[in-house]
Structures are given as C-alpha cells and as structure tokens.
Amino acid sequence: xxxxxxxxxxxxxxxxxxxxxxxxxxxxxxxxxxxxxxxxxxxxxxxxxxxxxxxxxxxxxxxxxxxxxxxxxxxxxxxxxxxxxxxxxxxxxxxxxxxxxxxxxxxxxxxxxxxxxxxxxxxxxxxxxxxxxxxxxxxxxxxxxxxxxxxxxxxxxxxxxxxxxxxxxxxxxxxxxxxxxxxxxxxxxxxxxxxxxxxxxxxxxxxxxxxxxxxxxxxxxxxxxxxxxxxxxxxxxxxxxxxxxxxxxxxxxxxxxxxxxxxxxxxxxxxxxxxxxxxxxxxxxxxxxxxxxxxxxxxxxxxxxxxxxxxxxxxxxxxxxxxxxxxxxxxxxxxxxxxxxxxxxxxxxxxxxxxxxxxxxxxxxxxxxxxxxxxxxxxxxxxxxxxxxxxxxxxxxxxxxxxxxxxxxxxxxxxxxxxxxxxxxxxxxxxxxxxxxxxxxxxxxxxxxxxxxxxxxxxxxxxxxxxxxxxxxxxxxxxxxxxxxxxxxxxxxxxxxxxxxxxxxxxxxxxxxxx
Amino acid sequence: xxxxxxxxxxxxxxxxxxxxxxxxxxxxxxxxxxxxxxxxxxxxxxxxxxxxxxxxxxxxxxxxxxxxxxxxxxxxxxxxxxxxxxxxxxxxxxxxxxxxxxxxxxxxxxxxxxxxxxxxxxxxxxxxxxxxxxxxxxxxxxxxxxxxxxxxxxxxxxxxxxxxxxxxxxxxxxxxxxxxxxxxxxxxxxxxxxxxxxxxxxxxxxxxxxxxxxxxxxxxxxxxxxxxxxxxxxxxxxxxxxxxxxxxxxxxxxxxxxxxxxxxxxxxxxxxxxxxxxxxxxxxxxxxxxxxxxxxxxxxxxxxxxxxx
Numbered sequence: 001x002x003x004x005x006x007x008x009x010x011x012x013x014x015x016x017x018x019x020x021x022x023x024x025x026x027x028x029x030x031x032x033x034x035x036x037x038x039x040x041x042x043x044x045x046x047x048x049x050x051x052x053x054x055x056x057x058x059x060x061x062x063x064x065x066x067x068x069x070x071x072x073x074x075x076x077x078x079x080x081x082x083x084x085x086x087x088x089x090x091x092x093x094x095x096x097x098x099x100x101x102x103x104x105x106x107x108x109x110x111x112x113x114x115x116x117x118x119x120x121x122x123x124x125x126x127x128x129x130x131x132x133x134x135x136x137x138x139x140x141x142x143x144x145x146x147x148x149x150x151x152x153x154x155x156x157x158x159x160x161x162x163x164x165x166x167x168x169x170x171x172x173x174x175x176x177x178x179x180x181x182x183x184x185x186x187x188x189x190x191x192x193x194x195x196x197x198x199x200x201x202x203x204x205x206x207x208x209x210x211x212x213x214x215x216x217x218x219x220x221x222x223x224x225x226x227x228x229x230x231x232x233x234x235x236x237x238x239x240x241x242x243x244x245x246x247x248x249x250x251x252x253x254x255x256x257x258x259x260x261x262x263x264x265x266x267x268x269x270x271x272x273x274x275x276x277x278x279x280x281x282x283x284x285x286x287x288x289x290x291x292x293x294x295x296x297x298x299x300x301x302x303x304x305x306x307x308x309x310x311x312x313x314x315x316x317x318x319x320x321x322x323x324x325x326x327x328x329x330x331x332x333x334x335x336x337x338x339x340x341x342x343x344x345x346x347x348x349x350x351x352x353x354x355x356x357x358x359x360x361x362x363x364x365x366x367x368x369x370x371x372x373x374x375x376x377x378x379x380x381x382x383x384x385x386x387x388x389x390x391x392x393x394x395x396x397x398x399x400x401x402x403x404x405x406x407x408x409x410x411x412x413x414x415x416x417x418x419x420x421x422x423x424x425x426x427x428x429x430x431x432x433x434x435x436x437x438x439x440x441x442x443x444x445x446x447x448x449x450x451x452x453x454x455x456x457x458x459x460x461x462x463x464x465x466x467x468x469x470x471x472x473x474x475x476x477x478x479x480x481x482x483x484x485x486x487x488x489x490x491x492x493x494x495x496x497x498x499x500x501x502x503x504x505x506x507x508x509x510x511x512x513x514x515x
Numbered sequence: 516x517x518x519x520x521x522x523x524x525x526x527x528x529x530x531x532x533x534x535x536x537x538x539x540x541x542x543x544x545x546x547x548x549x550x551x552x553x554x555x556x557x558x559x560x561x562x563x564x565x566x567x568x569x570x571x572x573x574x575x576x577x578x579x580x581x582x583x584x585x586x587x588x589x590x591x592x593x594x595x596x597x598x599x600x601x602x603x604x605x606x607x608x609x610x611x612x613x614x615x616x617x618x619x620x621x622x623x624x625x626x627x628x629x630x631x632x633x634x635x636x637x638x639x640x641x642x643x644x645x646x647x648x649x650x651x652x653x654x655x656x657x658x659x660x661x662x663x664x665x666x667x668x669x670x671x672x673x674x675x676x677x678x679x680x681x682x683x684x685x686x687x688x689x690x691x692x693x694x695x696x697x698x699x700x701x702x703x704x705x706x707x708x709x710x711x712x713x714x715x716x717x718x719x720x721x722x723x724x725x726x727x728x729x730x731x732x733x734x735x736x737x738x739x740x741x742x743x744x745x746x747x748x749x750x751x752x753x754x755x756x757x758x759x760x761x762x763x764x765x766x767x768x769x770x771x772x773x774x775x776x777x778x779x780x781x782x783x784x785x786x787x788x789x790x791x792x793x794x795x796x797x798x799x800x801x802x803x804x805x806x807x808x809x810x811x812x813x814x815x816x817x818x819x820x821x822x823x824x
Contacts, residue, residue, distance in 0.1 A: 089703055104701055106694045108818065117691060117702065122684040282812040 017174040017207045018079035018095070019044035020065070025074035027060050034060040035071070036231045042175075042224075044079075047201055047208045049218040049239070051251055052228035053448045054419075058211045061228070062177045066091045066098050078175075092120075097173030099164045101180045101211075107153035111146050111163055118167045138170055143196035157306055158189035158513070165193065169206075178210045182217060186306055186512040187476065187505065194221045215244040229253050257453040264464045267484075268297030271468035272437050277327035279313045287313035289492035290327070295468040297436070300459070302483030302500070306512050307442075307474040310492035312353065315441045315472055319350050319358070331437055344373065349430035349462075351423070351440040351455075353472075359426045362415030366407050367396035369414045370429050399428040404454070420451030427458055435462045441472040456482060476508065490514045526655055527778045533659025534774020535767050536666055537732045541566065541741075542766035543669040544724030545748035546755065547676060548594075548717035550762050553752055554680065555713035556693035556706070556819030559601050560616025562721045563745030564623020569593040569725030571631040574736040578639035586639070587665070587726040594722020595715045597623060602714035606707040612821055620745070634736045642731045655781075663731050665723060669763070672720075676759035689713055693817035721745065747799060754802050756815035772798045 020042045027035040035057045042048040052058045064071040067085035075082050078094050085091050088098075105114045116122070116131055132148060139145050146163050147155060155163075161181060168176055176197075182190035198221050200206040212218060218225055218239060225242065227235040227250040235250035272295040281287035287310040295301045305311055316322035318329065320338030329336045331346040342348070352358035360369045371380055371392055380391050396410035405424045407417055414422060423443065431438070440459060444452040459482060463469050473479050479486055486503045488496035488511040496511035498504070545562050552559045559565075569590035577586030601619050605612045645667070648660030680686035692699045692709040699706050724744075729736045751769060755761035776791030807813070 088701070104695075104698050106691055106698050108694045108815075109690065113687060117687060117698075122687070124684050126682045126684070126687070128682065283814065284808070 021077040040226045046223040049222035049225040056228040057231040095174040097168035098177040105152045157184035187509040258457040260457040270294040271297045273330040300469040302479035303472045305489035347436035351443045353441040367392045367410040403428040420447045435467040438469045530778035535771035538773045539766040539770025541724035545721045546762040548720030552717035561619030564620040565721045566725040566745040568623040568627040569722035570729035571627040573726030574729035590726035591722040594718035598715040598718020602711040673763040
C-alpha cells in the first residue's frame with residue numbers, strides 16, 4: 001500500500017516523472033454507471049495502454065483523472081500522495097497533461113502562436129522574435145520538430161499530433177494521457193511519434209497513459225495494459241504476458257459477433273467508372289485531382305489514405321453533394337450525375353461518413369429516414385404526392401427487426417439513436433434492396449465491435465452478390481480486411497494501386513505519407 | 516494660380532476624394548469596431564442602432580455642454596453601453612446574436628428618434644477640422660483637404676489594431692475566442708467575458724463613428740442622419756476579410772462611392788442623382804457577388820462566427 005498524505009493545495013509541477021493510481025473510480029450519469037469501481041495503476045517511467053470499445057468508459061476514466069468530471073467515487077494518487085483534482089488546472093499544476101483525440105489547436109493560428117498560447121501566463125505584449133528563438137531552442141531538445149511559422153490549418157494531421165504532444169512537453173508536463181493519439185496518422189507516423197515518446201519514457205523523463213484500440217501499438221510500445229468493458233475493469237496485465245486474442249476477448253466479452261461471409265464469386269465488368277475527376281474543397285483548393293478509377297462488379301476497391309487528402313470531396317461528388325470541376329462518372333456505361341433518378345435506376349447506394357449528418361435528417365423519425373430513397377413511389381405515396389404513413393411504419397418495423405436497429409419505436413427521431421444504430425438504419429435503407437454500386441466512407445468509424453462486424457459482413461455480402469463497392473476508409477485494417485484491390489489517395493490523387501493479396505503495408509504507408 | 520472654372524472635370528475626382536475622407540469616417544469606425552467584435556466570434560448587427568443613438572447623444576451633450584469633444588466621449592460611452600447590452604444578452608444560453616442585433620438596431624434607432632426630438636432645431640457646437648489645404652487657393656481642393664481629427668484617429672487606429680491583434684495578449688486571446696471557443700475555455704478563459712469586452716470596444720468605436728455624423732458631417736441631428744452606414748459597415752467587414760487595415764481601404768472605397776452623387780451634381784450632372792446615391796449599396800452587392808461563392812467558405816472568417824458555422 002502506498003503511503004497517502006493529503007495536501008490542500010498542489011505544489012509546483014515536479015521536475016521528475018511520476019506514477020499515477022486511480023482507486024475504485026466510479027462515475028454515474030443518473031442511473032447509468034459509465035465507470036464502475038475501476039482501479040488502475042500506472043508505474044512511473046512506463047507506457048500504460050487503456051484498451052476498450054467505444055463507450056467502455058476509457059474516456060470517462062481519464063476525464064475523471066484530469067478533473068473534467070467529478071467522479072461519483074474513488075481516489076487519485078499522483079506520485080505518492082492522494083490528490084483532489086477538481087478541474088484541469090489542478091491536474092496541470094500537478095504535471096498531468098492530456099492530448100485529446102480531436103485537436104485542440106486553433107487552425108487559423110500559427111504553430112508558434114498555438115504553443116505560446118498554451119502557457120499559463122502570457123505577457124501583455126509579445127516579442128515574437130524572442131518567442132520564436134526560445135521555441136527553437138526548446139525544439140532542439142525535442143525528438144521531433146514542427147514548422148513554427150506555418151498555420152496549423154496548413155500542416156498535416158501527423159504534424160498536428162506532434163504539435164499537440166510538443167505543447168504538453170513545452171508545458172513541462174511529466175505525465176501524459178493520450179487519447180487515441182494515432183487515429184489520424186499513417187502507420188509510419190504512428191511508429192515515429194510513439195517511438196520517440198517511448199524513448200523519452202525509457203529515459204525516465206515521462207510516463208504515459210494511452211487510450212487506444214490498436215493491438216499492434218499496444219504490443220509494440222506499451223509495458224502494461226488495462227482493459228475496460230461496459231464501465232468495468234475486464235482485464236489487466238503486462239503486455240509481454242498477453243496475446244492479442246486474450247485482449248480482444250476481454251474487450252468484447254461473450255458478445256456474439258456477426259460472421260462476415262467468405263469472399264465468393266468472380267469479378268465482372270467495370271461497373272463504376274470514374275474518369276479524370278477533379279473537385280475543389282470549401283476553400284477553393286483542388287481537393288480531388290484528376291482521379292481515374294474503375295470498380296468492377298463483385299469487387300471491393302479500398303481507398304486508403306490519411307483523412308483530409310480529398311477522400312471526403314470525392315465521396316461528396318459521387319453522392320451529389322459537391323459539383324466536380326472536370327471529369328466524368330459513369331455507371332454501367334451510362335453517364336452518372338448523382339441525380340436521384342439515376343441513383344434509383346442504377347441501384348446506387350451510399351454509406352457516407354458521419355451518417356447522421358450526411359445520410360439522415362436527425363429530427364425526422366426512423367421510419368421517415370428509412371424511406372428517403374422511395375417515399376414518393378407506390379406503395380408509400382399515392383398519385384405521386386399523397387404519403388401513406390401506415391406503409392412507412394410497416395416498412396420501418398420490418399427493417400428494424402431485420403437489421404437489429406435498437407430504437408424505442410419507428411417514430412423516434414433518428415438523432416436520438418446511438419451511432420451504431422444510426423449506421424444500422426442507413427445500412428437498412430441502402431442495402432436492403434439489390435445493390436449494384438455501393439460507396440462506403442469510413443462506415444465503421446466510432447462504432448462498437450458488434451456494429452462493426454455486422455456492417456462489414458453486409459458490405460462483403462453486397463460484394464458477393466455482385467455489387468461494385470468503393471470503400472473509402474482512414475482505417476487501414478478495415479481496408480486490408482475487406483478490399484480486393486487497394487489504392488492510396490494522397491493530396492487528391494491516386495498514388496498507388498495493388499491487389500490486396502500483394503499489398504505491402506510499408507509501401508502503402510509510404511504512399512499515404514506522400515513519399 | 517488656376518481658378519475654379521479652369522479645373523473642368525477635375526472637380527469630380529477632387530470632390531470624390533474629399534467626400535471619401537469625410538463620408539468614410541463613420542464607415543471606418545463602425546467597421547473597425549465590428550471587426551474586433553467579429554474576431555472574438557460574435558456578430559453585432561445592432562451597430563446601426565448604436566450609430567444613430569450615439570450620434571443623438573453626442574449632439575445632445577455637445578449642445579448642452581458646449582464641448583463637441585465631450586459629445587464624442589459621450590457618444591462612445593453610449594456605444595459601449597449598447598455593446599454591453601448586446602453581449603450580455605448573447606451570453607445567455609441559446610440566444611442568437613443575429614436576432615439580438617436586429618432587435619438592438621431597431622431599439623437604438625427608435626430610442627434615438629424618441630429622445631432626440633428636441634435636438635432637431637438647436638445648433639450644437641461641432642468638431643473642428645484641420646486645414647491641410649492652406650497652400651492652395653482652389654476652393655474645391657481647399658475644401659477637400661479640410662480633414663477632421665477623427666479621421667486621422669481612424670487612420671492611426673487601423674494599423675494599431677492589426678498590431679494589437681497579432682502581438683498582444685489581449686489580441687491573441689480575443690482571436691482564440693473567435694477561432695475556437697473550446698480552446699479558449701480549455702485555457703481557462705471565459706469566452707463570454709472576452710466577447711463582452713470585444714463587443715463593448717466595438718460599440719465604443721461605433722459610437723465615435725456616430726458622433727462624427729452629428730458633430731461633423733453632415734453635422735446636425737435629424738432622423739435621416741444615417742442612411743444605413745452602420746449596416747453597410749458590417750458588410751464591409753466581410754468584404755475586408757476581418758482585417759482592420761483592409762477595413763480602412765474598404766471604408767475609403769465606400770466613402771468615395773457615396774460621394775459620387777454630390778460630386779457629379781457639382782459639375783451640373785444632375786440626372787440620376789439618387790441612382791448615384793445608391794452607389795455604395797450597388798458596390799456592396801457587386802462585391803458580395805464577386806467575392807462570395809457557394810462552393811467556398813470565406814477565407815479569414817473567424818470559425819466561431821454564427822454565419823460561418
């Protein structure tokens with residue numbers, strides 16, 4: 001047992017790294033226990049991984065530690081003393097720092113401004129030349145550099161993540177909590193950043209608690225792991241003594257997962273044909289640059305790439321949300337301009353990213369959202385304008401049962417559903433009738449294992465039934481699992497192509513980073 | 516020495532230039548104020564009301580006290596108070612700043628008309644101008660070179676604001692609130708308080724602009740004093756891409772456009788006087804059409820602004 005002393009005010013930030021212990025942490029939101037009696041111990045000078053599905057309580061745990069949430073019960077021991085952390089400022093004063101999954105940098109400002117801004121005390125007037133010199137001197141001592149004068153909006157996701165970490169180091173934090181630090185990085189960038197942090201940990205300068213869902217990174221970089229499931233501690237141990245299988249079982253528990261059907265059938269003729277497509281982003285810059293790609297019937301083509309390389313704009317053009325500047329799209333030899341009629345005729349289906357925003361009207365009911373593609377046809381509409389509400393509800397009831405959508409009723413607003421169930425509803429609408437062309441963009445982003453397994457099984461099933469599938473994903477593992485052919489998108493252009501069977505992870509990663 | 520008649524058509528550009536300097540001053544102050552407010556992440560559409568209200572108060576205080584400078588100060592403080600009202604209401608949860616701004620615009624105008632009734636007849640002391648045209652005998656040029664101190668203040672203020680936004684703590688924190696309220700909160704700043712200060716400062720500057728209307732040009736108080744300068748200046752901030760220095764140039768451009776009608780009249784081109792009077796608004800529309808596109812977001816727009824969100 002650690003000797004515990006209670007201090008009223010935290011002392012100044014320590015100059016050495018330290019361990020951290022959370023004992024019996026509990027956090028209730030009303031009746032729901034997001035975190036139920038969880039204890040973890042992070043030894044000083046180690047990397048401790050926190051594994052778990054979405055909603056397992058990982059973020060709740062670290063937010064309780066950092067003082068964003070007031071825990072319902074439990075204690076935090078920093079170093080050797082129990083501490084009361086009422087808000088993030090208290091945590092910062094103790095030398096704790098957190099890097100969030102979403103970036104906290106201000107995009108319209110330069111890297112220098114962002115780093116300076118993070119300091120606790122700011123001078124009334126800045127001498128930017130002096131600030132820059134001081135930052136350069138700081139960067140010389142750091143394992144990686146960032147372009148100080150660039151605007152954050154102009155640097156890559158990898159560089160932004162480095163900035164976030166550098167910001168914490170600049171503030172002399174000795175214990176870092178990283179929330180999915182590599183979710184926007186290429187495998188090489190992830191290895192680079194984690195490798196450098198690992199170096200600092202081994203040198204005894206830093207201790208890290210890292211939230212992740214990537215076993216590869218846990219195995220390569222973490223010393224110990226704690227696994228959460230549904231708010232409870234489901235397993236822990238030294239990484240060396242655990243296998244990925246054991247960790248996965250602890251994460252998922254006894255839940256039944258949908259089995260993806262085996263890959264079957266031969267490729268047909270080119271079904272979706274994109275020729276020289278060019279499109280601009282919201283800032284008027286070229287986002288999709290002369291993309292030419294054909295997807296055959298019965299084939300899944302996976303577009304890999306770090307998000308922000310034009311994938312979103314490409315999907316938006318195919319979805320009819322954005323005009324193209326040049327080029328043409330054809331489906332089965334016929335010109336395709338993303339009109340509603342064409343989508344119906346060509347059996348075109350779409351699983352866009354952020355489905356609640358891009359594929360649903362959040363304030364309309366599940367039933368209404370389920371019939372967007374055909375609400376103005378018989379039997380849902382009479383004489384082309386009179387809507388038959390009874391038919392809406394019948395159709396919805398069938399699909400809710402068939403796809404296991406968890407909703408209170410067919411009349412519930414779709415915005416009230418969980419992410420996984422919103423995606424199930426979109427899946428039900430887009431895939432229940434015959435599909436000939438399917439565009440899926442990050443279809444499993446942020447979903448739990450059960451939903452991921454179901455969605456991937458449905459996509460594979462559509463492929464086996466002869467659909468041409470274009471899968472755009474920032475999750476390389478997803479592409480490697482599903483795709484027959486892999487292309488890499490970088491700065492709006494397709495820069496690499498290989499059949500999945502011959503795909504080389506190193507080459508893919510290199511092209512994702514533009515080398 | 517040339518006499519006036521030999522100037523010929525040169526009268527027009529000289530008059531436009533002089534008019535630009537005169538007419539642009541309220542544009543300049545309102546747009547600089549609005550620029551600050553918007554950089555903090557909030558839009559104050561009420562500045563038209565602020566402009567009219569502070570013009571009335573400035574005129575009244577000058578009339579009562581005999582000092583136009585006291586009038587300017589009173590006008591500026593009136594603007595700051597109206598700015599504070601806007602900021603406090605918008606700081607409440609689920610309040611839309613655009614709706615509050617429109618309400619405050621109507622409120623300010625209405626209140627100014629109501630309270631200003633007795634001020635229409637009397638003559639208050641107005642602001643002096645500095646005579647930069649002492650060296651010329653051409654009356655038109657001499658006239659154009661009489662420049663009010665407030666304009667010079669505005670000329671200095673624009674680059675000072677550019678510097679302050681870049682190199683002071685106040686500016687950096689204000690921009691953070693405008694670009695990412697989350698980031699500002701995470702740093703422990705109260706976004707509402709930052710925006711309160713920015714909106715008050717914006718109202719203060721707009722108030723100075725209002726005092727210029729009643730205390731220099733046209734230099735009296737009546738209900739037709741402002742012809743939408745306050746609202747035009749808000750549009751001008753968008754045109755100027757939220758940059759104080761560009762606000763200055765844009766104000767001059769709009770001032771020049773507004774001076775076009777009177778200038779043409781002075782050379783006996785009287786047809787279409789009201790058409791030329793509409794020049795600033797036609798210019799506003801034209802600029803908006805040319806520079807805005809449904810396919811692009813505006814460059815430089817603060818990310819927290821409710822119109823760009």
